[in-house]
Amino acid sequence: MDEKVRELLEKAKLTAGLAADGAVKAAGAVSQKGTQLVEKTKRSFQVFDLNNEVELLMREIGRMIYLTHTGAETDEAALEEKLAQIDEKYAQIAELKAAQEAEKTTTVCPVCGKACDKNDLYCRICGEKLQ
Numbered sequence: 001m002d003e004k005v006r007e008l009l010e011k012a013k014l015t016a017g018l019a020a021d022g023a024v025k026a027a028g029a030v031s032q033k034g035t036q037l038v039e040k041t042k043r044s045f046q047v048f049d050l051n052n053e054v055e056l057l058m059r060e061i062g063r064m065i066y067l068t069h070t071g072a073e074t075d076e077a078a079l080e081e082k083l084a085q086i087d088e089k090y091a092q093i094a095e096l097k098a099a100q101e102a103e104k105t106t107t108v109c110p111v112c113g114k115a116c117d118k119n120d121l122y123c124r125i126c127g128e129k130l131q
């Protein structure tokens with residue numbers, strides 16, 4: 001692997017911890033708030049769109065890294081910006097998913113697959129402990 005590409009990958013690794021922090025904070029913020037009730041369908045579309053945007057950014061980053069490998073000058077600021085955008089979008093996705101999870105009233109038994117009430121302590125079919 002070239003030195004340039006290796007450097008870029010090292011930089012990307014340095015921000016890894018920040019990304020994880022962001023997602024956890026976003027998830028916590030929503031479960032605490034829980035007041036803003038956005039329609040479930042709307043949220044699913046938002047997650048879908050965000051995932052597409054992340055895919056596009058991933059592709060652009062891949063292209064930048066490949067160009068670096070071919071010897072082209074790398075716009076590191078642009079690369080870091082794209083990485084930050086992905087972090088942000090993943091945090092938004094985590095937030096949306098946490099909100100969806102919080103609204104669920106059913107849970108699935110890990111043993112028999114039966115849909116049980118979220119408040120059930122044990123599965124009504126097989127008796128597996130649910131919580």
Ligand SMILES: [Zn+2]
Binds near residue numbers: 111114125
């Ligand atoms: Zn069960």
